[in-house]
Amino acid sequence: xxxxxxxxxxxxxxxxxxxxxxxxxxxxxxxxxxxxxxxxxxxxxxxxxxxxxxxxxxxxxxxxxxxxxxxxxxxxxxxxxxxxxxxxxxxxxxxxxxxxxxxxxxxxxxxxxxxxxxxxxxxxxxxxxxxxxxxxxxxxxxxxxxxxxxxxxxxxxxxxxxxxxxx
Amino acid sequence: xxxxxxxxxxxxxxxxxxxxxxxxxxxxxxxxxxxxxxxxxxxxxxxxxxxxxxxxxxxxxxxxxxxxxxxxxxx
Numbered sequence: 001x002x003x004x005x006x007x008x009x010x011x012x013x014x015x016x017x018x019x020x021x022x023x024x025x026x027x028x029x030x031x032x033x034x035x036x037x038x039x040x041x042x043x044x045x046x047x048x049x050x051x052x053x054x055x056x057x058x059x060x061x062x063x064x065x066x067x068x069x070x071x072x073x074x075x076x077x078x079x080x081x082x083x084x085x086x087x088x089x090x091x092x093x094x095x096x097x098x099x100x101x102x103x104x105x106x107x108x109x110x111x112x113x114x115x116x117x118x119x120x121x122x123x124x125x126x127x128x129x130x131x132x133x134x135x136x137x138x139x140x141x142x143x144x145x146x147x148x149x150x151x152x153x154x155x156x157x158x159x160x161x162x163x164x165x166x167x
Numbered sequence: 168x169x170x171x172x173x174x175x176x177x178x179x180x181x182x183x184x185x186x187x188x189x190x191x192x193x194x195x196x197x198x199x200x201x202x203x204x205x206x207x208x209x210x211x212x213x214x215x216x217x218x219x220x221x222x223x224x225x226x227x228x229x230x231x232x233x234x235x236x237x238x239x240x241x242x
Contacts, residue, residue, distance in 0.1 A: 036181030039188035040216040109182045117185045 014043045014162025016155070021167060022051030022078060023087040024096045024111060030055075030167050031114035038121040043162070046118070047155050049128035053135065054078050055115070056125060056142045071136030081111065119145050126150045126158070169194075172201040175209060176235050183209040184216070191222060194242040202238040203230055210236050 015037040019030045030046065038044045048056050059065055060080035064072035086095045103110045109117070118125075125146045132138065132149060139149055150158075173190045175183045183204070190200055204210050214224045217240050225239040 032181050035185050039181060039184035040212065041220045106179075107177055108179050109185075114181075117182070117189075120189060121185065 013037075013041060014045070014159070016045040016047065016159035016162055016164045018155075018164070018166045019046055019048040019052035019055060020050055021087070022054035022084055024084040024099065025086045025088075026167050027052075027055050027081070027084060028111050028114065031111065031118055032109075033165065033167075034123050035114055035117045035121060038118070038123050044118075044121075044123045045126065045155075045158050046123060047126045047128065047150065047159075049131045051078065053127060053131060053137060053142075054084060055081050056127065056146055057081070057137075058141060058143055065141050066136035067138070068136045074135060081115065084111070119143075124158075126155065168197040168199070170199045170201070172203070174203040176203055176205045176232075180208060184213070187213055187217075191217065191220070191240065191242070194222075196242055198242050199225070200240045200242075202240060204236055204238060206234050206236065210238075214238055214240075 015033065017030055017034060019027065021027065030052075034044045034046055057063075057065060057080040060082035062076050062079040062083055065075040066072050083093065084096060085093060086099065089095055100110050125143070127139065127142055127146050127149050129149045129151050139146060171190060171194070173186060175186050178186060187202055190202075194200055202213060204213060210227075214227055217238075218224055223241045225241055227236060227238050229235075230237045
């Protein structure tokens with residue numbers, strides 16, 4: 001039997017998350033795991049694709065970002081972090097407001113606070129080249145913390161040797 | 168050599184770890200951070216993760232308020 005080609009260094013701790021969803025609750029899961037892991041010494045990589053790209057847009061509200069007519073229409077409907085819907089029982093955007101209220105009331109970090117913490121902790125943000133192309137988005141549409149625009153092969157290289165999640 | 172204190176007894180996961188990490192990253196060589204934590208996850212994990220990241224855990228002891236502990240960490 002062949003020995004595995006990847007030798008895991010027991011001291012290397014790495015978490016890579018594919019942020020596919022643009023939902024408020026799922027993004028909260030992404031940033032909770034990411035900041036928690038970074039705080040206990042993990043290298044953390046966040047790779048945003050499709051709806052997940054909403055989380056890293058500079059314009060956090062509903063804005064016609066994107067190049068071309070259809071991407072602009074999509075941009076308005078999708079919006080950014082501030083208008084992210086919850087994946088269930090969204091009630092036309094009322095539920096995220098209730099969640100934010102409950103989080104503050106119970107002294108739990110809100111999504112915005114987690115994103116700010118992720119920036120402070122030096123978590124690596126990446127954006128998916130293909131999804132950006134489809135949605136007419138460019139790196140300039142994203143927050144400056146986005147380190148690079150990547151494809152699958154580069155992401156796999158970055159994630160190699162660590163744990164990977166798809167949310 | 169400075170001595171700092173942080174109270175994370177009112178915080179919840181992951182901010183317990185995040186706030187501790189941010190304060191630890193501000194320390195200079197020899198500085199001390201006193202972390203007041205609640206029992207459970209923070210108490211179980213903060214000393215170990217601080218050590219893993221190269222800090223010295225000088226002591227872990229029960230604090231005045233019941234159910235809280237003081238972790239003393241040095242860079």
